[in-house]
Amino acid sequence: MNLVNLESVSHAYGPKPLLSDVSLGVEAGERIGVVGRNGGGKTTLMSVIAGDVRPHSGRVTHTGGLQVGFLSQQDTLDAAATVREIVLSGMAEHEWAGNQRVREILTNLIGDLDLEAKSRDLSGGERRRTALAKLLIDDHDLIMLDEPTNHLDIEAIAWLAGHLAARKSALLVVTHDRWFLDAVSTRTWEVVDGRVERYEGGYAAYVLAKAERARIAQAAEDRRQNLMRKEIAWLRRGPPARTSKPKFRIEAAQALIANEPPPRETVELMRFAAARLGKTVYDLEDITLHAGGPATGPLVLDRCTWQFGPGDRIGLIGVNGSGKSSVLRLLADTIKPDSGRVTRGKTVRLAHLSQELTELDPTRRVLETVEEVRKYLQLGKREWTASQLLERLGFRGEDQWKVVGDLSGGERRRLQLLRLLMDDPNVLLLDEPTNDLDIETLNELEDLLDGWPGTLILVSHDRYFLERVTDRSVALLGDGKLALLPGGVDEYLERRAAGTALTARLGTATATSRTSGPATVTSDRPGGAGSGSADAGGGPSIADSSSPQAPSGLSAKEERELRKELNRLERQLDKLTAQEARLHGAMAEAASDYAKLGTLDAELREITAQKDTIEAEWLDLADRLGD
Structure with a gap:
């Protein structure tokens, strides 16, 4: 049974049609992931289906008595209401305390948040979690979620995926989190050029099916191009070609040329040359760090020794508030440790993408913002201007003269990524780089980072992106320790669920006691680039000098x-x-x-x-x- 039907629906904002003669339906129990470019019409489609937006033409029909739960990107919480009033809607304490589903939702989304806190006093992330918890506690025939993973950490995203998979409601979700798409959806809709292309399966199946469609379309296009060349050659053969050829042949050739589609508005990230890195990138020795400054705020690192070598690709994982951003700021030298020493390599050229994007001046024009870093860039035999590079990144024509303060979150992030890469860095610190980026841009960014030879330290809640571009994951568990995760995110979730405190070390890295001299650190991955001791300029390593060494039961001679x-x-x-x-x-x-x-x-x-x-x-x- 269809819960919602769209018949020949069209809608536009300004001259650009976002939906053009779209007909589709949402069936009971169906689980649909919606993907597409930023600004391509995903949110408009969701709003039309939910009934919040009336389309300019066409008809939207809901089955009688349909209960729709819609989490939009807009904040609609009552500023004067408390978290308890919003989420529990007057439910008595014995009612919700005795309901396992409600308790589970509160535990995983509300956590330690004060139920008596006013909505106006909450952060953006806390407001988002509150709205999501309210929606999930209620019963709905159709759940519609627009970017539900925003402000959620990896642990909460995994829980949400499991919770939604267990519900019987139909589900329609817009998200750029590709792991989440695969976990919750059995069908995929792609909103592109006003159409809604439909695919069976989650994100992985969608990618495969889209590649097959592209292959078939390319074969048809090749045949069309061959025919077009023959027709044009025939038209031009001989002086009287334009007047003596049969009219229907001329019209056929002109139709082929007229049918040529305009250039796609693709986002292309260039590969920039990286400066050479020496043996030392970052050496952190006996570091103690609190997030709020010396001896204030949560403890992030506790007397830890941490070494980054050239070519390291590290994903930093932890719950919100565990100190991941503080570690990046420590490396960027924007905050100082409570104690210990940070040694930075002489050849390091750092680029730090923060979450706040405070580096961008909201009063400057887009083109000016890039040109203040560099006006020209030599790529191979060709010199590119800042304007040409912006155009390749989707900032076309008048968009280059927009004021930065008027840009969307995704546009600002693209702009700052371009500025960072144009400065030829060899060390990248990326704090939530996937925020507000659409899947096509994420694919391009991953392709860039795949072949990028510098040192990369990444903080991201996008599990797919994290596992795609890094070689190893390290966890901040909130107790001042660092822990290698050989099993990646899955191991992190398992150990968090089991409440296991991990020993702070990277793989097989070993450290002698403080009283017996400096630690010797070895790579955790046999054959990995730069394996060997830290003193010899070895490979990637993280060690906590306070970690006890497991007894081997060997004599000193045997151990040597x-x-x-x-x-x-x-x-x-x-x-x-x-x-x-x-x-x-x-x-x-x-x-x-x-x-x-x-x-x-x-x-x-x-x-x-x-x-x-x-x-x-x-x-x-x-x-x-x-x-």
Whole structure:
């Protein structure tokens, strides 16, 4: 049974049609994820379906008695009402306390928030959680959520996905969180150019289906282009071509040319050259840090030693308020630690994308904001102006003369990303870079970061993005410790659920006691770039100097011999990793030489087999040492 039907619906704001002759329906129990470019009409579609916006033409029909719960992006909470009044709607305490579903919602969304707090005194994130909790406590036939994961941390997003999957209501959700889409949706709608394209499955299935549609469309376009070339050649053959050819042939060729679609408004992020990094990027020694300044606010780091090397790709995970942004500000030298020493490499060229985007002057024009960093950029053999680069990033024509203060959140974030990348950084600190970016832009940003050779430290609640662009995850658990998560976000959620405090260390990194001299830190990933000791300019490592070392049960002599063998294996793995990289480069250059590709592939397989054998030996030794 259809709960909502749209028949030939059209709607526009200004000259641009957001919905054009759209007909579709939402069935009972259906779970739909809505994707599309920012400004493409997703929110308009949701508002039309919910009945909040009346379309300019067409008809919207709701089944009789339909209960719709709609979480819009606009804040509609009563400023004078308390959290209790908004969420529980006068429900007696024994009623909600005895209802498991209500208790679960309050625990995971409201948490420690004071139920008697007035709505006007809440932060934006707290107001958003309050509105979401109110919606979920009530019963609805159709739940509609516009960006529900905004202001939620990874843990809350995982809970929300499980909660929605267990409900029997139909679901319509707009989100840029691709992991969330896969977790809750069984169908995907893409709003593009006024149309709504429909796909079966969640985000992963949508990507595959869209790629197949693109392949089929490209084949048809290739055939059309071939026909067009033949027609034009026929028209131009001979001096009397334009007057003596049959009229229907001329009209057919002109129709083909007229049908040529306008250039797509794609967002393209350029690959910028990174300056060379030395062996030292950041060395944090015996750092104690509180979020609110010395000895004030929550404890973030407690006497920790933390080393970043060139090429590290670290995702920093933790609940809201655990101090992730404080760690980035510490690295950016905008705050100082309570105690300890921060050593920054001489070759570091830092770019820090904060959540607040305070670096942007709201009174400046978009073009001026970019030109104050650099007016021209040499890319290959061509010199690009700031205006040309802005155009490639979606700021076309008059958009470049907009005042920064008038830009949307997504536009401001795109603008600041461009400014940062134009300055040729080799260290990127990104604090929630995916906020307000649509999926197409996220894909482009991921593609950029995939091949970016600098050091990356990322804070993000976008699980898909986090796992896509980083090599490892480290958790801030709120107790001053750092913990490696070999299992990534899944391990973080499991350990948080179990209430397990993790030992603060990165993989197999080991540290001697404070009284026995400086710590020796080794890479947690065999064969990873730069494995070895920190003093030797080794690879990525995080260590907490206060972490106890697990007893190995070995004599001092046996332990020395085993560590010597461990270091030897790591050097071998470094060499094999370098050979692997060389072979990958050679295979890319020989892409059209199939004979050479076969030879290189065989050589690569042999090296991979050697690495597997040595890694097994490395892991066995590390296990014997208790690392």
